[in-house]
Amino acid sequence: MTSKRGDLKKIIMDTKTLPTLPTVIQKLNSLSDNDKSSVQEMAKIVTSDQVISARILRLANSPSYGFYRVSTISNAMILLGVNVVKSLALSSSIFAIMEKDIVGLWEHSLGVGAAANLIARKLGLPECEEIATAGLLHDIGKVIISIKCSEAEKEILKLVRERRIYTMEAEMEIIDTDHAEVGGWLAKCWFLPDKLGEPIAFHHDVAASRNHRIKTAVVHIADVLICASGFSNSGESFVPPIQKIAWDTLKLNEQILAELVDEIEDKLVEVKNFSLEMMAD
């Protein structure tokens, strides 16, 4: 491990240097080892922080999930699962730090979350909510890089523009790692389960996903589709290649792909409205 990569990993895995994690998360983390803690108990902890509760409910009602009106935290925990609610608490706190200068990435993430949900449903996969959440979080590494290494991030963006290369390639050159790996580290230090961590860490290298390849493949395809649609500016100008292993894992064909494009484009109208509303206040 070269020093740049090692340094970055150290910074990221050291939770103290992360954007202040709400105490709620720490309490939840300590609870999750204790199987006896009930949904009600967890809901009580989350509800004690009103800002976080509001953010969670907002995301729970986003187009990434298919439920109408999730109005309470315990409802969200039952409908979406404890892991999803925990991830939403974390990601909304992280995204809140970034605020408006990453609108493009935020919209891209919402789009991939919604697309991942549609793909998972269409293919009849289990745990659609987890898959949607992995989609929502897949580029969280980019956010962390921009918080933790804003100088390097500028260089990365410059390289991407000047040499017309993928973000991954530029990241490799400048920080000797990439946002997918960084996202994977982050998932680990937040104690997110592997079914969320693997799709985040391997959405650009599906073959490397060992235990949750189907979920990883869905997030990969969702990312490619959102790039292809040109929805929002995530900083990526080129559609990545569709990985054959993802295509085969999901047993996709052109017919399904065409139907997905129609459904996703339809959904993106909602996603756009949702993000505009969120930015408005």
Add this chain to the structure above:
Amino acid sequence: MQKIPLMLAKAGMILARDVFRGNSPIGMPLCGKGTELTDSLIVRFENMDVQTVHVEGHPVWEEGECSVDDLLRQLDSRFSKTLQEPLNVALYNIYKAYLTRCMGGDSDKQAR
């Protein structure tokens, strides 16, 4: 096909999708796709809490909206690195057909 707020719907537009009460696809549709909109139909939709409708072609142009040529050029640019990959070519063709269709291009059957 274009999804528009009911406010912008006009008599003569053709429904591209079934319309449901309150926009939720449960129960019987109020009106089937292929129907030509009339003023009285639009009023009826208003009363039934319909907020958006899908219509054929691309009858409503917003300010700053790109032309179909612009959109296709941007699509070409996005795919410029991956058009030697068969799967990406398939996706490119699907998007090209989609854009042409929803911008009211030739593949769209129009009653005009």
